[in-house]
Amino acid sequence: MHNKPLTQLADDLVTKRVSSVEVTQYFLSRIEQHGNLNAFITVDPDFSLAQAREADRRIQQGDRPALIGVPVAHKDIFCTKGMLTTCGSRILSNFVSPYDATVVDRLNQNGAVILGKTNMDEFAMGSSNETSYYGPVKNPWDNATVPGGSSGGSAASVAARIAPAATGTDTGGSIRQPAAFCGVTGFKPSYGQVSRYGMVAFASSLDQGGPITRSAEDAALLLNVIAGFDARDSTSVQRQTPDFVADLNGDIQGLRIGLPAQFFGEGLDSKVERVVREALQEYEKLGATLIDIDLPNSDLCVPCYYVLAPSEASSNLARYDGVRYGYRASDYSDLIDMYMKTRAEGFGDEVKRRIMIGTYALSAGYYDAYYLKAQQLRRLIAEDFERAFEQCDVIMGPTTPTTAFAIGAKTDDPIAMYLNDIYTISVNLAGLPGISIPAGLDGNGKPIGLQIIGQYFGDTHVLNAAHRFQMTTDWHQRAPSGVQQ
């Protein structure tokens, strides 16, 4: 059952070949079986099975929305009414949201079952899942390596087939990078495509939710439910939501694929490059044309991001004060001391580092040198993409410079960790859609991701290109050893 595509699982459910209670129980037992991965922060079988029984009841009554009865795991950044939402942090370790995020609400309305809440880097700040208060997640392909981050638990659970599909969020690569490391499909929609309501804020001008699945087709199925205008998110874009599933099958004959010179330069592992070039050859066979393009300010995207994202974070995370919800220190002398101790005990090292950097960058005398300067660079980076898209329809390249690294290898060097996202960050700065799809394995059997970037609100073109590749290759069907059978 765990190797079935989401589309088939959904079909089996509506045709009553299997019940939602059976499917949910099956995946709950797989989660338990693979508990060593530490992919979940919260699993609540009673909660999930109650939803499954309700789904079965709706199916019996002939009420059959798209994902009725299908279990979906949520990154623990999405608020779920009645189930813990920790965001991987001690400061939210006791937080039960009084409301559902729009993404969760829409999936619930469509009959999906919440399978649990997946582990993640604390407040989505990290590229390895090692900053989580709940401990690191192991990569199912090699338990000594990281799954990537920050949506590490979601990517690992889809890779290990302990969740049929999962949600994630991507601020600088947090869906695409773990998808690449775990050999699954991770899609970051255009900024404004998926509602951020109820999604714990990290850097509001960059954060975007999206699906982590085994294929582009599964991603499209989820997007048809979660995407679209939401009045409760002021950055939600008001425009016709496409039918992501129907648009998968477009012809890619003549598709112009831009290859940025900067994505194939120094720092790119040769095995990753070889696999990505082979994938590009596959696209040529499918009738696409490869065009060399230039994104001249690419090397500045990481420094630019590490001013903007911490600045926004320092402002967003000011709300954790131990007054209205979440953790409160037990020992303090006065109100200010309570704030300071609560935050010192509630946040982990990386989160504190970023709050400090952001506070500094926004402070008087430094605002222009850091924050404003980074915003000016952000425009140059966005304009590079605009110019590139005059020559091509989509942009392709590696998702990450290397395959998954060892647990602990980069925890002492924040900058080495930041450089993991060198190919993904610019996409968030410009607000564009991007996907990582499995493109092959390195010599040690570790997955490698191909990144496809589209124009603003060209989400369906990205998914279409990904789907076409998955029609003629089987990399997305590969599973880590030990989870096959």
Added chain:
Amino acid sequence: MFNLNAGCVNLKNRGSNCCIQMALDHQTVINIARLARLHIDESDVDRYVSELSRILDFVEQMNGVDTEDVMPLAHPQEGRLRLRDDIVTETNQRESFQTVAPEQEAGLYLVPKVIE
């Protein structure tokens, strides 16, 4: 914006032989932590000085690009933010919101005494 007071090294005055010079000093880190409402132990200040300085040195690559007449870009959808009608859309959920508060009483959030 807040003022960090004295004690900071002025970026523009830093020479080219500054590779071992820290971008931040001890007192600046303490000031930032106070602004950010983060308690840090005195023994951790030096670690912050060195970690944060490395990050600031790294982001200084930004200065290699001339952005003189470039308009800052704050957001992918600049200028397109939507306004909604000024009508009540939310119901009062005070009770449900307060059930998750660390300390509350009679509909109020409790904090340490601020006025004697």
